[in-house]
Amino acid sequence: MHYHSPIGTIELSSDGISLTGLHFVNEVDDVDDAIDLAVFRQTSQWLDIYFSGRMTDTTQAPPLRLEGTPFQKKVWSQLLTIPYGKTVTYGAIAKRIGCRSAQAVAGAISRNPVSIIVPCHRVVGADGKLTGYAGGIGRKHSLLCIEDGGLF
Numbered sequence: 001m002h003y004h005s006p007i008g009t010i011e012l013s014s015d016g017i018s019l020t021g022l023h024f025v026n027e028v029d030d031v032d033d034a035i036d037l038a039v040f041r042q043t044s045q046w047l048d049i050y051f052s053g054r055m056t057d058t059t060q061a062p063p064l065r066l067e068g069t070p071f072q073k074k075v076w077s078q079l080l081t082i083p084y085g086k087t088v089t090y091g092a093i094a095k096r097i098g099c100r101s102a103q104a105v106a107g108a109i110s111r112n113p114v115s116i117i118v119p120c121h122r123v124v125g126a127d128g129k130l131t132g133y134a135g136g137i138g139r140k141h142s143l144l145c146i147e148d149g150g151l152f
Contacts, residue, residue: 001040002028003047007142008135010047010116014039018065022114024135039063043117050116053146055084061117068111071099075108082122085147089126106132116143 002025003010009028013021019039042062049059066076078093090102090109099105112120115135121143125131133140 001035001037003044005047006051007139012040012043015065018063019043019114019117020065020067022117024115024139046117051146053149055147057084064114064117066113066118068108068113071104072108072111075105076112076118079109079112079118079120079123082119084119085149087122087124087128087144089128090123090131091126093123102126110134122147 001012001014003012008024008026011021011023011025011028012019014037016037017039022043039062042060046059046061049055066073068076074097075093078096082088090105093109094100094102094105097105106123109120109123110132112118112134115121121133121135121140130137130140130144
């Protein structure tokens with residue numbers, strides 16, 4: 001399933017019940033966009049709210065199923081605690097989970113299967129600069145601008 005956002009096409013994947021993938025694509029594959037799953041409808045509604053700048057703490061995210069190593073899941077669970085409109089550093093996440101390597105945290109974040117909802121775009125370098133984002137630094141900047149109350 002594809003969602004057409006203001007900053008590019010997003011491909012959604014599901015196990016039929018939960019969202020298992022959400023990532024930006026440059027080219028649209030021959031995926032049947034007519035698949036009508038409740039999780040795709042819920043994700044599309046969540047994304048509509050997000051991109052309109054009306055996100056709140058009570059906006060319900062769709063059910064997620066995140067597949068990864070125990071370390072990756074530990075890092076991804078930390079991403080879910082970053083408040084809307086806020087950023088944290090890779091090092092801060094490493095410290096929270098008792099890891100000595102910000103690079104290991106960055107590696108786990110780079111494998112986040114559900115971007116935006118699991119907000120890896122809210123993680124910045126030690127100096128506050130935007131670093132690494134699978135969807136591209138321009139999109140990371142746009143997502144942070146949306147959360148800062150401005151449009152990109």
